[in-house]
Amino acid sequence: MFRKVILLIVLAVIWEGYARWLANPLLLPTFSETLRALASSIASGQLPRAVTFTLGLLLKGYVAGLVLAGILTAFASSTRTGADLLEILTSMFNPLPSIALLPIALIWFGLGDNSIIFVLIHAVLWSAALNTYAGFRGVSPTLKMVGQNYGLSTPSYITRILVPAAFPSILTGMKVGWAFAWRTLIAAELVFGVSSGSGGLGWYIFENKNQLLIANVFGGLLTVIVLGLIVENLIFKTIENATVRRWGMQN
Amino acid sequence: MHKLAVDDVTLQYTNGKHTFTAVEHVTFQAVASDRYVILGPSGCGKSTLLRAIGGYIQPSKGAIRLDEKPVRAPGPDRVFVFQELDQLLPWKTVRENIVFALTASGRFPRPEALARADKFIEKVNLAKFSANYPHTLSGGMKQRVAIARAMAMEPEILLMDEPFAALDALTRSKMQEELLQLCSESKFTVVFVTHSIPEALRIGTRILLLSAQPGRVKAELENSGLDAARVHEILFDGNMQEGAAHV
Numbered sequence: 199m200f201r202k203v204i205l206l207i208v209l210a211v212i213w214e215g216y217a218r219w220l221a222n223p224l225l226l227p228t229f230s231e232t233l234r235a236l237a238s239s240i241a242s243g244q245l246p247r248a249v250t251f252t253l254g255l256l257l258k259g260y261v262a263g264l265v266l267a268g269i270l271t272a273f274a275s276s277t278r279t280g281a282d283l284l285e286i287l288t289s290m291f292n293p294l295p296s297i298a299l300l301p302i303a304l305i306w307f308g309l310g311d312n313s314i315i316f317v318l319i320h321a322v323l324w325s326a327a328l329n330t331y332a333g334f335r336g337v338s339p340t341l342k343m344v345g346q347n348y349g350l351s352t353p354s355y356i357t358r359i360l361v362p363a364a365f366p367s368i369l370t371g372m373k374v375g376w377a378f379a380w381r382t383l384i385a386a387e388l389v390f391g392v393s394s395g396s397g398g399l400g401w402y403i404f405e406n407k408n409q410l411l412i413a414n415v416f417g418g419l420l421t422v423i424v425l426g427l428i429v430e431n432l433i434f435k436t437i438e439n440a441t442v443r444r445w446g447m448q449n
Numbered sequence: 450m451h452k453l454a455v456d457d458v459t460l461q462y463t464n465g466k467h468t469f470t471a472v473e474h475v476t477f478q479a480v481a482s483d484r485y486v487i488l489g490p491s492g493c494g495k496s497t498l499l500r501a502i503g504g505y506i507q508p509s510k511g512a513i514r515l516d517e518k519p520v521r522a523p524g525p526d527r528v529f530v531f532q533e534l535d536q537l538l539p540w541k542t543v544r545e546n547i548v549f550a551l552t553a554s555g556r557f558p559r560p561e562a563l564a565r566a567d568k569f570i571e572k573v574n575l576a577k578f579s580a581n582y583p584h585t586l587s588g589g590m591k592q593r594v595a596i597a598r599a600m601a602m603e604p605e606i607l608l609m610d611e612p613f614a615a616l617d618a619l620t621r622s623k624m625q626e627e628l629l630q631l632c633s634e635s636k637f638t639v640v641f642v643t644h645s646i647p648e649a650l651r652i653g654t655r656i657l658l659l660s661a662q663p664g665r666v667k668a669e670l671e672n673s674g675l676d677a678a679r680v681h682e683i684l685f686d687g688n689m690q691e692g693a694a695h696v
Contacts, residue, residue, distance in 0.1 A: 338533070338535050340531050340533040340535055340536050341535065341536070341538070343503075343505060343523070343529065343531070344529070344531070344536050344538070346505070346523040347503070347523050347524075347525065347527075347528060347529050347554075348525055348550060348553045348554040349522075349523065349524045349525050349554055349555070350553055350554075354553070358549075358553065359538075362538070362540045363538075363539075363540075365540070441540070444582065445539045445540045445582055445584065446539060446582060446583070446584025446585070447539050447540070447584075
């Protein structure tokens with residue numbers, strides 16, 4: 199931890215030094231300049247608004263994607279046709295970068311949140327469904343028999359035995375889905391982010407670049423990095439420590 | 450009255466086009482507080498037979514009755530202890546594993562389940578590990594929890610599928626002793642599957658010998674004054690006739 203902090207400081211110093219030597223704020227603003235721009239954007243409320251907008255959109259797409267993944271997995275787990283369908287759909291759509299669907303989404307749903315949510319669902323759905331399905335299939339036969347031994351009803355057998363037993367894979371699916379969704383969202387917002395008067399983080403970066411406020415652009419990029427780190431290393435780590443790590447189930 | 454009646458049971462399963470017969474025309478009865486051991490070489494279908502008693506497999510011929518009621522599906526009146534060490538729910542502590550079994554099966558309400566769990570954890574000497582998650586326990590401890598969990602459910606019959614097979618010899622011997630101790634404290638009816646003759650002789654009050662592929666009854670023995678050499682002889686020498694081997 200300590201070593202990493204030192205490395206981060208060294209990197210910041212190199213950035214600062216190189217930017218000063220370059221002395222061209224249009225190409226590369228200095229680190230201190232970027233921090234100042236970041237602070238003033240936060241103070242003006244411009245950046246917090248963009249962040250709130252982006253996270254709200256992300257949450258909608260993410261949750262919708264997870265719900266759909268759940269439905270698809272349930273279908274795949276209960277019928278052979280469903281399993282085949284899941285296999286075909288995931289092998290077709292998983293390699294397709296979500297951002298490639300944006301043009302068609304714009305035609306179908308118009309300029310606005312709905313197009314981005316559509317693309318986000320695509321980003322989350324396949325990896326979440328694939329991992330969840332693999333998790334259910336991988337539940338140990340012994341555990342299944344133990345669950346049946348208690349005479350549980352089907353819904354409580356699923357929620358109290360199968361879901362926790364498959365949870366490590368489900369969590370992996372959620373993490374991968376999140377990573378895809380986050381990158382896709384920023385990219386989609388860069389292409390077009392303004393809708394009904396409020397823009398997201400990607401739009402913030404794009405707009406500031408148009409106005410040649412390069413320090414703000416770097417501030418926006420830093421914000422993207424920091425938010426990504428928070429979710430991946432704080433939120434998912436916490437969930438992981440409280441569940442699969444505690445239960446000795448991480449593979 | 451018989452606790453468990455297995456009547457002319459044939460068990461088959463299909464693998465693609467082929468039908469395999471695991472056991473054929475098996476008949477036996479166990480009375481209450483019997484420790485009934487099913488002994489046979491690997492592949493004799495003894496585990497399959499136990500699963501059929503558990504209700505996981507339906508016999509293709511014959512019938513299995515517990516207290517005169519036919520067995521149709523798995524249920525908490527017949528609790529299984531498996532050989533595998535992963536039979537505890539890894540996301541629950543030792544205590545919660547037992548409490549969950551008691552409450553989810555509807556055998557006991559939660560307050561009573563908590564008290565029972567503690568009592569049985571005490572019985573298998575794991576009081577210190579009550580709040581531990583299964584992955585922190587040794588193999589022998591896990592099997593002890595599984596046995597405590599099964600006994601706490603107060604089933605009509607306990608079905609044990611080589612529960613000590615995955616343990617080292619020393620732990621195994623100790624666990625056999627503990628099981629006998631627990632059985633003598635409360636009169637459980639147990640059906641115990643094993644491929645080990647010494648284990649069968651140590652645990653069983655009665656022993657059913659099965660031949661291999663498909664499993665047929667070789668003999669049913671009352672365990673008094675039996676020795677391993679004699680059992681071995683009956684098991685691997687085909688001369689004995691069915692039912693003619695009551696000692």
